[in-house]
Amino acid sequence: MSPSESLSEGDFQRLFAAEAEGRLDTLVDELLELEKGGADPERVASLFREAHTIKGGAAVVGMTHVARVAHALEDLLEEVRRDRRGIDATLIDAVLAGVDAIRTLIPLAVAGEDHEAAAFEAEQRLRLALVGPSPGDAPPAPSTAASAAGTPAPSTPRASAARETAPAPPEQPAAPLPATPPQVDLEPAAAHDGETVPHERPAGDGHVAADGTGGHAEPARASATEMLQIPVHRIDDLVRLIGEASAATLRLGSALLERLERDPSGLTEYRDLVRSLNELQELALHARMIPVMSLAPRLRRAVRDLAHEAGKEVRFETRGEDAEIDRGVLERLADPLLHLVRNAVDHGIETPDERRLRGKPVEGTIRLHAMQLGSEMIIAVSDDGRGIDVGRVRETAGRTDSSALEMDDEAALYLIFRSGLTTATRVTGVSGRGVGLDAVRASLNAVRGRIEVRSDPGLGTEFRIAVPITMATLRCLVINSAGQAYAIPLHSVRAVLPPQPSASVGGRPMTMVDGRPVPISSLAWVLGTGNGSEGPAVVVAGLTRSHAFKVDDLVDQRDVVVKGLGELVPRLPAVAGAGVQPDGSILLVLEAAGLIERARRMDTGDRSLEAAEGTGREVPVARRAPSILVVDDALTVRELQRSIFENAGYRVKVATNGEEALSEISDERPDLVLTDVQMPRMDGFQLTEAIRNQPALASLPVIILTSRGSDEDRRRGLECGADGYIVKSGFDQSALLSAVERLLGAEQ
Amino acid sequence: MAAASTPSVGAGDLALLLPVGSDTYAISLENVREVVVDPVVTQLPTAPPVVRGIFNLRGDIVPLLDTGLLLGLRAVIEEPYAVLVDTAHGVAGLVATDMPMTVRLSESVGHSDMEGTTETYLVDDERLAVALDVGILLSPARISQ
Numbered sequence: 001m002s003p004s005e006s007l008s009e010g011d012f013q014r015l016f017a018a019e020a021e022g023r024l025d026t027l028v029d030e031l032l033e034l035e036k037g038g039a040d041p042e043r044v045a046s047l048f049r050e051a052h053t054i055k056g057g058a059a060v061v062g063m064t065h066v067a068r069v070a071h072a073l074e075d076l077l078e079e080v081r082r083d084r085r086g087i088d089a090t091l092i093d094a095v096l097a098g099v100d101a102i103r104t105l106i107p108l109a110v111a112g113e114d115h116e117a118a119a120f121e122a123e124q125r126l127r128l129a130l131v132g133p134s135p136g137d138a139p140p141a142p143s144t145a146a147s148a149a150g151t152p153a154p155s156t157p158r159a160s161a162a163r164e165t166a167p168a169p170p171e172q173p174a175a176p177l178p179a180t181p182p183q184v185d186l187e188p189a190a191a192h193d194g195e196t197v198p199h200e201r202p203a204g205d206g207h208v209a210a211d212g213t214g215g216h217a218e219p220a221r222a223s224a225t226e227m228l229q230i231p232v233h234r235i236d237d238l239v240r241l242i243g244e245a246s247a248a249t250l251r252l253g254s255a256l257l258e259r260l261e262r263d264p265s266g267l268t269e270y271r272d273l274v275r276s277l278n279e280l281q282e283l284a285l286h287a288r289m290i291p292v293m294s295l296a297p298r299l300r301r302a303v304r305d306l307a308h309e310a311g312k313e314v315r316f317e318t319r320g321e322d323a324e325i326d327r328g329v330l331e332r333l334a335d336p337l338l339h340l341v342r343n344a345v346d347h348g349i350e351t352p353d354e355r356r357l358r359g360k361p362v363e364g365t366i367r368l369h370a371m372q373l374g375s376e377m378i379i380a381v382s383d384d385g386r387g388i389d390v391g392r393v394r395e396t397a398g399r400t401d402s403s404a405l406e407m408d409d410e411a412a413l414y415l416i417f418r419s420g421l422t423t424a425t426r427v428t429g430v431s432g433r434g435v436g437l438d439a440v441r442a443s444l445n446a447v448r449g450r451i452e453v454r455s456d457p458g459l460g461t462e463f464r465i466a467v468p469i470t471m472a473t474l475r476c477l478v479i480n481s482a483g484q485a486y487a488i489p490l491h492s493v494r495a496v497l498p499p500q501p502s503a504s505v506g507g508r509p510m511t512m513v514d515g516r517p518v519p520i521s522s523l524a525w526v527l528g529t530g531n532g533s534e535g536p537a538v539v540v541a542g543l544t545r546s547h548a549f550k551v552d553d554l555v556d557q558r559d560v561v562v563k564g565l566g567e568l569v570p571r572l573p574a575v576a577g578a579g580v581q582p583d584g585s586i587l588l589v590l591e592a593a594g595l596i597e598r599a600r601r602m603d604t605g606d607r608s609l610e611a612a613e614g615t616g617r618e619v620p621v622a623r624r625a626p627s628i629l630v631v632d633d634a635l636t637v638r639e640l641q642r643s644i645f646e647n648a649g650y651r652v653k654v655a656t657n658g659e660e661a662l663s664e665i666s667d668e669r670p671d672l673v674l675t676d677v678q679m680p681r682m683d684g685f686q687l688t689e690a691i692r693n694q695p696a697l698a699s700l701p702v703i704i705l706t707s708r709g710s711d712e713d714r715r716r717g718l719e720c721g722a723d724g725y726i727v728k729s730g731f732d733q734s735a736l737l738s739a740v741e742r743l744l745g746a747e748q
Numbered sequence: 749m750a751a752a753s754t755p756s757v758g759a760g761d762l763a764l765l766l767p768v769g770s771d772t773y774a775i776s777l778e779n780v781r782e783v784v785v786d787p788v789v790t791q792l793p794t795a796p797p798v799v800r801g802i803f804n805l806r807g808d809i810v811p812l813l814d815t816g817l818l819l820g821l822r823a824v825i826e827e828p829y830a831v832l833v834d835t836a837h838g839v840a841g842l843v844a845t846d847m848p849m850t851v852r853l854s855e856s857v858g859h860s861d862m863e864g865t866t867e868t869y870l871v872d873d874e875r876l877a878v879a880l881d882v883g884i885l886l887s888p889a890r891i892s893q
Contacts, residue, residue: 570892585804
């Protein structure tokens with residue numbers, strides 16, 4: 001039987017739909033770069049090839065209407081490729097409309113529905129766009145908004161030449177989208193990921209490229225012989241069957257022990273089987289992983305369209321091209337992320353006039369950053385817009401809930417996630433679109449994710465999403481508490497402590513972990529299933545806090561296939577899900593962040609816990625944890641360092657540039673400053689000098705952490721007054737921690 | 749949406765009778781997937797009391813709900829039977845305190861005012877059964893209350 005005989009027409013159509021989705025994303029991405037960067041012949045040729053391939057594929061699978069639209073698209077791009085037509089707003093909009101039409105038509109065709117009218121309309125629009133300016137007359141990147149406003153098209157040299165020499169844009173104050181964006185405040189990585197080299201993708205994540213050490217690779221598009229498209233359900237079946245095989249192997253091991261009294265771990269064949277299955281499972285799970293940034297084209301397009309509509313100038317940057325996540329999880333993130341970037345354009349980024357008045361670059365920036373932290377993916381959507389007006393949020397929420405009026409700024413900020421607090425009334429009065437932020441949070445809950453927000457008035461807003469990289473399996477530590485077994489994801493477990501007395505600080509029970517005080521509670525008490533435990537304590541780390549939980553005993557480590565509790569069970573912040581064990585029993589999987597928050601609330605609400613547990617022997621705790629101010633404009637680096645230091649028991653504050661750092665220092669003097677060099681507004685050298693120029697801060701330890709490894713830079717760093725200079729290429733966690741320990745010890 | 753996938757039971761329909769304490773409730777047989785005897789329930793800490801726990805149904809995790817509390821009545825004491833019900837939000841188990849039986853309902857003898865119920869029926873010429881509106885009763889919002 002030939003391969004084609006084993007697949008139905010529907011299978012082929014679905015296969016084509018999946019392929020076309022990726023090609024359309026590429027097409028839009030390249031087109032938007034073309035719009036900004038000008039008529040790059042290579043890019044035009046690439047666009048033409050994509051349209052041509054879509055046309056051919058559609059015709060093969062019998063989607064004739066899709067093929068017609070793709071054909072019209074191809075014809076239009078062919079005119080540009082042959083230098084017979086210039087690039088203008090009409091062309092860009094027509095191609096985007098063609099892409100949209102194809103996106104609409106494909107699922108209709110798969111469903112067997114008629115779509116003649118939509119196809120005809122899109123085809124006509126593309127045909128009409130064949131008439132346009134000749135290449136010499138066309139501006140490199142006029143926008144819909146520009147033409148709508150009647151702005152005369154700037155006369156510029158040929159776009160390709162413009163890109164090579166990167167001249168300043170011609171003076172066109174009324175044009176919303178300049179051909180070349182301002183570059184003054186951008187670090188190298190931002191330029192790579194943004195406009196200047198838009199066609200290329202960084203080989204590593206943002207901070208590597210920022211250091212100038214990351215090269216650039218060609219777009220990750222392997223040849224047909226290296227890639228094989230497989231329907232997702234086949235991978236899912238594979239993952240499921242391997243999971244079942246693993247469970248059956250464990251049952252086999254139990255049977256060997258119980259019936260034949262043979263310990264399976266002593267059998268080489270059994271161990272080989274388990275090892276092979278584990279490897280197979282890992283490979284199969286990896287096959288489900290796709291880059292987080294595969295969502296970027298859709299988001300970039302949304303930013304572009306909405307910005308044009310609102311007359312704003314917005315630059316969309318991405319970092320973390322290598323970050324991969326389970327396809328199923330990413331699918332659930334598409335809508336929340338779309339909502340966040342639309343919010344950023346709608347409510348965050350100011351109009352060009354407003355930005356000019358505030359002394360900001362006319363072009364706003366929205367960044368999408370992704371990075372892996374343990375078994376979680378952290379995805380941040382940030383903007384440099386006006387920030388969230390917390391007072392207005394509080395006032396709006398206070399109309400229906402008077403307790404909101406009493407909240408401090410941090411708590412009030414989180415009111416934006418409340419159901420009923422609409423986008424339209426939340427900040428700007430601009431009408432909201434799609435789901436609200438409460439729905440964003442609900443979508444994230446469904447994938448065991450969570451969202452945090454930080455906003456600085458006048459400077460911008462950052463939403464940070466944390467989701468598990470895969471929903472499939474989690475390596476867990478299994479413990480017993482109050483007669484029930486629980487699994488704690490191993491990536492959240494910082495340490496396990498033997499049974500020990502705890503201290504009390506301000507009436508709150510604490511224990512010492514690596515010389516630092518960490519709150520401690522009985523897990524059974526926190527979960528409401530019992531009182532005290534006298535067994536070991538498991539130190540669990542969340543995004544920002546650690547907490548020790550006393551349990552009855554430790555059982556083992558195992559991989560747990562984590563399942564959700566279903567829509568009918570209310571969201572339980574302390575419970576991530578549950579796994580079915582080989583013997584059929586259910587193992588509850590705990591959620592570190594929710595558990596810690598619950599413990600914190602219960603601790604502060606009931607100080608009699610230690611007395612009740614009879615473990616309240618007072619042990620004085622010497623001092624509170626030292627604080628570190630991490631200064632870095634790259635989110636990835638900032639959060640990595642935050643994680644390292646918080647896990648080591650330090651309190652951490654962050655700043656994104658030198659100016660912000662000085663402001664933080666004046667609010668509360670940290671015990672140590674760790675700063676990058678290359679940052680907008682005030683770099684690390686200037687920051688160090690500014691610190692040293694203040695007598696009160698003369699003894700404040702400063703470490704410079706940078707990619708600049710030259711002797712001159714090192715000398716300059718030390719001349720500025722830095723106490724340490726660590727080069728990122730030689731950076732390792734323990735070296736950093738020991739440098740910090742050394743300096744803190746010296747100071748205190 | 750829930751109502752579409754969870755039809756209410758009516759006169760002439762086959763229904764499953766759920767004994768809950770001294771009361772009897774009726775549920776459309778179309779909504780019932782199966783009855784599990786003596787389910788092994790794992791308690792779900794921090795969940796509201798109406799969620800008695802979760803249990804393993806051939807590899808799937810199913811919540812078991814306290815039928816009494818769902819109706820705003822007293823909590824049940826034990827859970828000898830779980831009636832698995834299909835809802836628009838997934839499968840859930842409802843506790844029955846005695847063995848559920850199938851009957852064909854005769855004409856309604858009156859409307860039931862209790863929230864989450866519809867009509868009252870006379871069954872076996874001796875006891876009354878109140879029909880449950882699964883769409884209302886088994887909604888995430890109600891369970892969260």
